[in-house]
Amino acid sequence: MQVKLLRVVQEKTVRPVGESREETVDVRILSANAQESGRPGCGKDASAKTCSNRINVIELRVPSLRERSEDIPAISDTILGRLGKRMNIDAPQVSEDAHRLLRDYPVSRQRPGAGKHPGGAR
Numbered sequence: 480m481q482v483k484l485l486r487v488v489q490e491k492t493v494r495p496v497g498e499s500r501e502e503t504v505d506v507r508i509l510s511a512n513a514q515e516s517g518r519p520g521c522g523k524d525a526s527a528k529t530c531s532n533r534i535n536v537i538e539l540r541v542p543s544l545r546e547r548s549e550d551i552p553a554i555s556d557t558i559l560g561r562l563g564k565r566m567n568i569d570a571p572q573v574s575e576d577a578h579r580l581l582r583d584y585p586v587s588r589q590r591p592g593a594g595k596h597p598g599g600a601r
Contacts, residue, residue, distance in 0.1 A: 552578040 487493055488508065492501040544551070555573055563570030573581075 548582045551582045555581060 487506055493504050494501045560570040
């Protein structure tokens with residue numbers, strides 16, 4: 480499968496199943512990882528590095544929620560608004576005290592159950 484993906488990225492063509500001719504395609508690949516390398520697909524596998532090196536990479540750093548706790552009220556209001564809309568009800572309101580508690584909640588990188596919130600908002 481990886482060889483076929485490399486071909487699509489490099490040659491910008493695909494051969495549909497059962498066809499004898501190739502078709503030109505315009506492909507955009509979006510990938511994400513939590514590694515510091517900044518190169519998608521850079522694992523231990525050498526062929527993954529080959530694939531990664533053929534893709535133009537634009538690094539977009541998104542700070543963790545731990546680093547931008549001031550965004551928590553807007554995020555919680557947005558989520559509740561979407562849920563309210565989906566359920567055809569008025570969006571629940573979050574008090575300033577609740578926003579403050581969410582914003583000031585201790586977050587660490589410790590493993591789950593270690594006493595502090597383990598992080599990992601999705």
